[in-house]
Amino acid sequence: MKLPPLKSLPVFEAVARLNSFSLAAEELAVSQSAVSHQIKQLETYLGEKLFWRSGRTLALTDEGRQYLDGVGSALLQIERVSEQLLGHEESRLRLSVFSSFAVRWLAPRLPDLQRLHPQLELSLEMSSENPVLSDRVADCFITIKPSSAAFSYELLYKERLFPVCSQDYWQRIRRELALDEVDGDAVSLTPEQIAQFPLLSTHSIYDKEGGDWEAWYHEAGLKLPASSRLLHSSHMLLSLEAARFSQGIALTNDYMMSTKKDAGDFVRLPCHSIMTGDKFYFAWKTSRRREKGIQILRRWLVDEAIQSGLRNKNEDN
Structure with a gap:
């Protein structure tokens, strides 16, 4: 077995992760010249440059990024196998997750996870976009793109959007549409009635302004009325907060409405919903499938x- 200089591998990983020779030296408690020596020794062995250096700018080369993917994963595996043999029960995991899913659905449930599995130490890496599936980013992921053959996936949720507003705003809608005389269970709203009120739109869902409401009207066989008053936000969290403070009607999904407080603050309007086509998966590297922490999570x-209604018990991927 022909191996590279093994002492240089943790040094390379630290420099690449921190994007700094000096920070890596500080973390490893060695001199900066020692770090430089180890990187040079590794580059000489491989016959490839791993970093581009220009003044104070440091960046991985294509070969460096490729090497980091393999080395980072291998070092993590060595650490975890060693902990198992040493009898350490604690499992430390980094979970990369969309910020809205983390804030509205995951965070309120974390106390229960800690109570049931105190040996699991979970660190959240929040992202506004679909995460890159790599050990450099996290140990496991919640993603809508099951694109890597090296990963396994478990379905959590098929996204649908439906209109909501605040309790106060719902009373205003009932007054203005003369619905006060109608029994609550018999009330239904048409798309034309919805268009009479400000529509809170989220750009990130369909990557265009008003795209969510255009899709909602298209589901009903209609076009978004030109007279509609659209109030744009970059993120669903912002649109939902605007709705909470009675600024209009927002399109949201099930996981944003999954706590008792939200059920009390908002009213789901009696009209149709749409499926966005996005599916949320829990993803983990298949080669790490036997890790206890990943399987617990x-x-x-x-x-x-299943308990919160995001997924049916017998639903598959």
Whole structure:
């Protein structure tokens, strides 16, 4: 077995992760010249440049990024196998997750995870976009793009959008549309009635202004009325907060409405919903499938998704 200089591998990983020779030296408690020596030794062995250096700018080369993917994963595996043999029960995991899913659905449930599995130490890496599936980013992920053959996926949720507003705004809608005389269970709203009120739109869902409401009207066989008053936000969290403060009607999804407080603050309007086509998965590298922490988190997430109504018990991917 021909191996590279093994002492240089943790040094390379630290420099690449911190994007700094000096920060890596500080973390590893060695001199900066020692770090430089280890990187040079590794580059000489490989016959490839791993970093581009220009003044104070440092960046991985294409070869460096490729090497980091393999080395980072291998070092993590060595650390975890060693902990198992040493009898350490604690499992430390980094979970990369969309910020809205983390704030509205996951965070309120974390106390239960800690109570049921105190040996699991979970660190959240929040992202506004679909995460890159790599050990450099996290140990496991919640993603809408099951694109890597090296990963396994467990379905959590198929996204649908439906209109909501605040309790106060719902009373205003009932007054203005003369619905006060109608029994609550018999009330239904048409798309034409919805268009009479400000529509809170989220750009990130369909990557265009008003795209969410255009899709909602298209589902009903209609076009978004030109007279509609659209109030744009970059993120669903912002649109929902605007709705909470009675600024209009927002399109939201099930996981944003999954707590008792939200059920009390908002009214789901009696009209149709749409499926966006996005599916939320828990993803983990298949080569790490036997890691106890990953399987504990997988089973807990699926159970919570079923109990909260995001996923049917017998639903598959």
